Amino acid sequence: MVKLFEQFFSVQFLRYFAASAGALAVDMGGFLLLLNTALPAGICAAISYMLGMVVNWFLLSRSVFEAGTQRPGPARTRQKALFLFTTWGGLAATTGIVSAADLIGADVRLSKGLAVCVSFVLNYFVRKHFIFTAARASA
Numbered sequence: 001m002v003k004l005f006e007q008f009f010s011v012q013f014l015r016y017f018a019a020s021a022g023a024l025a026v027d028m029g030g031f032l033l034l035l036n037t038a039l040p041a042g043i044c045a046a047i048s049y050m051l052g053m054v055v056n057w058f059l060l061s062r063s064v065f066e067a068g069t070q071r072p073g074p075a076r077t078r079q080k081a082l083f084l085f086t087t088w089g090g091l092a093a094t095t096g097i098v099s100a101a102d103l104i105g106a107d108v109r110l111s112k113g114l115a116v117c118v119s120f121v122l123n124y125f126v127r128k129h130f131i132f133t134a135a136r137a138s139a
Contacts, residue, residue: 027052
């Protein structure tokens with residue numbers, strides 16, 4: 001339990017939180033703008049999530065997990081592909097939660113907030129332990 005507490009309040013986690021907040025600003029800003037279109041709320045959530053994901057890659061690879069980021073080349077391309085692949089879990093959660101809320105007539109903005117929390121925790125552990133590992137960077 002103490003180890004889990006330390007992990008959540010490490011400097012790296014706090015930097016991850018800050019980087020994710022920047023990506024979230026892009027995600028939520030895009031979501032709110034897209035809600036003014038004729039697109040379904042779930043599609044708006046998916047598009048804005050993908051925009052935030054691009055911002056998140058740049059922030060995480062340069063300020064949070066820089067030691068685990070591959071050098072430019074084939075290894076980095078594989079790392080980006082893995083990042084994209086694992087992000088689909090968060091995208092599926094976001095799209096599903098927002099779409100379900102829309103179907104039942106709930107406030108999609110609140111459901112987007114719930115989806116952000118679920119995606120944040122899921123993605124942190126996957127990225128820290130599988131994508132941006134020091135061992136992977138030195139290979």
